[in-house]
Amino acid sequence: MSRPIVITIGWRAKSLPIVAKRDAALDALILKAHARDNRVALVTLYTQAADLADDVDTECFFLTHAHIFALEFDHPSLAGLRARLVAFGRE
Amino acid sequence: MAKDYIKTDITSVQQSVERANGLANAHYIDPAVFAEESEAVLKATWAGLAVGADVPNPGDAKPIQFLGMPLLLIRDKEGDLQVFENICRHRGMQLVHEAKTIEGAIRCPYHSWCYSTKGKLVSTPHVGGAGHNTHPSIVNDDLGLNEVRSYVWRDVVFINISGEAPEFTEVHADLIARWSEFDCSLYHGGADSRFKLELAANYKLVVENYCESYHLPWVHPGLNSYSRLEDHYNIVEYGKFSGQGTLVYRQFKAEDGSTAFHDFPNLSEKWNEGAEYITVYPNVLLGVQRDHAFAIVLEPKAYDKTVEHIHLYYGSEDTEAKNRAVNTRQWKEVFEEDIFVVEGMQSGRYAPTFDGGCFSPVMDEPTHCYHDWVAGKIASHRG
Numbered sequence: 001m002s003r004p005i006v007i008t009i010g011w012r013a014k015s016l017p018i019v020a021k022r023d024a025a026l027d028a029l030i031l032k033a034h035a036r037d038n039r040v041a042l043v044t045l046y047t048q049a050a051d052l053a054d055d056v057d058t059e060c061f062f063l064t065h066a067h068i069f070a071l072e073f074d075h076p077s078l079a080g081l082r083a084r085l086v087a088f089g090r091e
Numbered sequence: 092m093a094k095d096y097i098k099t100d101i102t103s104v105q106q107s108v109e110r111a112n113g114l115a116n117a118h119y120i121d122p123a124v125f126a127e128e129s130e131a132v133l134k135a136t137w138a139g140l141a142v143g144a145d146v147p148n149p150g151d152a153k154p155i156q157f158l159g160m161p162l163l164l165i166r167d168k169e170g171d172l173q174v175f176e177n178i179c180r181h182r183g184m185q186l187v188h189e190a191k192t193i194e195g196a197i198r199c200p201y202h203s204w205c206y207s208t209k210g211k212l213v214s215t216p217h218v219g220g221a222g223h224n225t226h227p228s229i230v231n232d233d234l235g236l237n238e239v240r241s242y243v244w245r246d247v248v249f250i251n252i253s254g255e256a257p258e259f260t261e262v263h264a265d266l267i268a269r270w271s272e273f274d275c276s277l278y279h280g281g282a283d284s285r286f287k288l289e290l291a292a293n294y295k296l297v298v299e300n301y302c303e304s305y306h307l308p309w310v311h312p313g314l315n316s317y318s319r320l321e322d323h324y325n326i327v328e329y330g331k332f333s334g335q336g337t338l339v340y341r342q343f344k345a346e347d348g349s350t351a352f353h354d355f356p357n358l359s360e361k362w363n364e365g366a367e368y369i370t371v372y373p374n375v376l377l378g379v380q381r382d383h384a385f386a387i388v389l390e391p392k393a394y395d396k397t398v399e400h401i402h403l404y405y406g407s408e409d410t411e412a413k414n415r416a417v418n419t420r421q422w423k424e425v426f427e428e429d430i431f432v433v434e435g436m437q438s439g440r441y442a443p444t445f446d447g448g449c450f451s452p453v454m455d456e457p458t459h460c461y462h463d464w465v466a467g468k469i470a471s472h473r474g
Binding site (some may be wrong): 057058059060061063064065067068070071072073074075078085090091 | 194195196198203205213214216217221222223224225
């Protein structure tokens, strides 16, 4: 089975590639961030995963992770992530 | 089911100093007796846990084991100190494993439930299913971290595990009044003004030795040149506290002979050459002098193991590191001189015919006062 095409469309802080579709590459980045205990990167990567989700449940799953790691570090995106979850009635 | 130990006889302790024995050997060498005593003495009263300087900045958190209990000392974002049980209310997982600064929330490493630095439960990810972070049966307001009652005095964090002791300020009103002149800002000297001593002995023996001046000329002969035995007085308040005072305290001097540290502000003449060393029962040793003070929190690791956490404080931030370091070293030498007697008394508690010993009515009353207090707490606990 061929892998989905990954389109890198830019870079954010700490050299995290922004991908247009959640796939093995994004998953690998998430795993790498977990392995390195890079929780700030996890906020960005899980937010990306949420942004790329095809349905609300998947989006909220990843938003939840982004929100938790943002909460842990009082990340600037915390309020926005929480607002998205609240809007879905999930927080 | 009854606990498998024999209750010790404490009636011989609760006699006048002329007739009393000290606490029986079992209070020093029997884990079961120590466990009973800990309920009565360390958990039912206000015990010293740590100092505020252990968590100097907002968000600083330090996990501490106290009598096996996982506790968390934390300074919240507003700078207030609190003590919590260091466990998640969900599955009892230990929350914080090493001292660190909490930047946002305390996240449980198990299921990522999050708590604010004030202990409030703020998020429960996936608790209602994937991506559903609430559930009607999980009420955040009911599931904050379990707080341990605490009070900070002279930067020492005291805790009352049972939650049933009278207010700290009520219990220690007389001592607080006695040292009211020292009721001012204390400045911890920092990393060069703290050290630990580990002793193979019951913590009570450290207190017993600290309370009296009888041993000074024998164990600390270096003090004889300026601090003779007759220059000391007993401090005895039965049921409250005890210790010793000196009438010939001399300020710490820098290498060039000048006064090294500023005095605490607004002290009366009494403290020009006066200094006092008092035990805040059950396990905190304090000293006050015109130019610096110290606090020693005795950590009861086991019935036969104690860690002394020693901290030096000054009346201003304006102190030189070099002078602080010399002062710390000198105090460390003094406190190290006490180790062999404390550990020697611990070894002595295995002598089967030792009856708790006796007390000099003149010289040992502060120590008897402590025994009497411990015995009284045990008696109350036994009902």
